Amino acid sequence: MTNEELYQLMKDGFDQVNQRLDKMDQRLDEMDTRLRDVENSISERKGKQNMIAGMRNWITIVCATGAVIISIAVAIFK
Numbered sequence: 001m002t003n004e005e006l007y008q009l010m011k012d013g014f015d016q017v018n019q020r021l022d023k024m025d026q027r028l029d030e031m032d033t034r035l036r037d038v039e040n041s042i043s044e045r046k047g048k049q050n051m052i053a054g055m056r057n058w059i060t061i062v063c064a065t066g067a068v069i070i071s072i073a074v075a076i077f078k
Contacts (some may be wrong), residue, residue: 001009
């Protein structure tokens, strides 16, 4: 085997390795995108749950305040 043949053989081998690495990079990029989508969806759901819990607290506060005002009004005007 001559040096040129050896060089060509090694070059072909490295080209195959680079092609496989490129395919792996593409798959990893796809997985990263999919995981980012999942992460965003989970964050959105957590945000909605926190918002609902906050709204429940405000509804409770408003109802309690309304009840106090009505009680005071009834006590004054009775």
